[in-house]
Amino acid sequence: MNLLESMQVYVLIVDKGSLSAAAAAMDISATMAGKHLRALEARLGMQLLSRTTRRQHMTPFGEDYYRRCREILCLVEETDAQAQHQRLAPAGTLRISAPVIFGTHALVPALADYMVRYPDVRVEATLTDRVVDLAEEGFEAALRIGTLADSSERVARALTPYRLMMCASPAYLDRHGTPHTLQALAGHQCLSFEPGALAQWLQADAGELDRAPDGRLQINNGEALRSAALHGMGIILQSNLLLAADVDAGRLVQLFPDQGQVGRPMHVVYAHDRYHSTRLRSFLDFLVERFPPAAAPLAGGKPA
The missing domain is CATH 1.10.10.10 (Winged helix-like DNA-binding domain superfamily/Winged helix DNA-binding domain)
Incomplete structure (x- = not known):
């Protein structure tokens, strides 16, 4: 047969x-x-x-x-x-994964241009803050935020760092005062994605913290943390993509705006296989073109 x-x-x-x-x-x-x-x-x-x-x-x-x-x-x-002398262009289904906030506010708008450029590619995007297994779950590529663990099974290409900003609502600052040093955050309600996340992100900027920033509320979703901050529940450190419009409109106040180094590395990872499809190669090149890497390394963190 x-x-x-x-x-x-x-x-x-x-x-x-x-x-x-x-x-x-x-x-x-x-x-x-x-x-x-x-x-x-x-x-x-x-x-x-x-x-x-x-x-x-x-x-x-x-x-x-x-x-x-x-x-x-x-x-x-x-x-x-x-x-058959046909145009060998990227085609077929491209399965990718990306973190929720970056995927919603940056990747999806970029995909609009990518899919115009490559009309024969169909994209299946899964937005999740979980670290997916490329081989087991059938993804050709995944975007990761944070320092990558060493792996011989995948290749990584650096992208534009994932910029963060720290914000609180005017009402919260009126009640609790505005912190003027990163050390002072220990006396505030710092809303976080997971235990210890804020202290980990700020370690490179603040040095050894006298007391780790913490708060009474932890939520594993950036949009929900934004909502909590808008309701005056505390201080958050989240993506510029998520908070910039609220800062511009005065709904949130940016704290420590000069802490420009607060950010996390971002990469696109893919399997270290012998053969890669033209659609994957086109997508990798497009990402590097749209989100070019920075020259200097940034503070790390747990991959997202």
């Missing part, structure tokens, strides 16, 4: 969730689809799918073979297009 066709059937079985759905997508009979799967397993001498009467799932070998099949089929598709 044709090896590439069998690979395509296997990928569709996984993507569609059943052998019959893959057969329909290939316009072949379910019996023929089953023959392709059995031929693959016989050729490899390994089981790809563990099947019961009610469900199926990939074996550990089947998961690795599935990823390799997708890469091979994509490469064959692009090579065929080139051989």
Whole structure:
């Protein structure tokens, strides 16, 4: 049987969730689809799918073979297009992940230009502050904020640093006073994303803090922290993207505006594979063009 066709059937079985759905997508009979799967397993001498009467799932070998099949089929598709003298342009589905605030306020507006430039690319963007696993979750690229952990499994390209500003509402400052040093933050309600986050971010600017800034409220969402600050609940350190409009409108007051070094490194990471699609390469180049890296390193922090 044709090896590439069998690979395509296997990928569709996984993507569609059943052998019959893959057969329909290939316009072949379910019996023929089953023959392709059995031929693959016989050729490899390994089981790809563990099947019961009610469900199926990939074996550990089947998961690795599935990823390799997708890469091979994509490469064959692009090579065929080139051989037929067609325009070899970025095409297909690009799956990416980005932090919520940056994704909402910076990446999505940039994607409007990217998708005009590359009309054959379909983008699936997942906005989450969780660090995703590129291989396990099927992402071609992910944007990360903070110092990256060493990894031999992925490559990183630096982007524009993620700038932060510290703000509080006029009402909060009227009640509690305005801090004039970073050390004075210990006497204020400092709203944070996670325990110790504010102290970690400010360590490079304030040195050893006499007492770590803290507060009675922690929320794992930037928009919710902004809302808390607008309601006078305390001081926040969040993205310029999120707070600049509130500062301009007078709803929030920026504290320590001269602390320009308060920021975090930002990178786009992708798997260290032998082959990368033209759509991934186009996206990486576009990001570096739109969000060029800074010359000097910034304070670190936990990746987002």
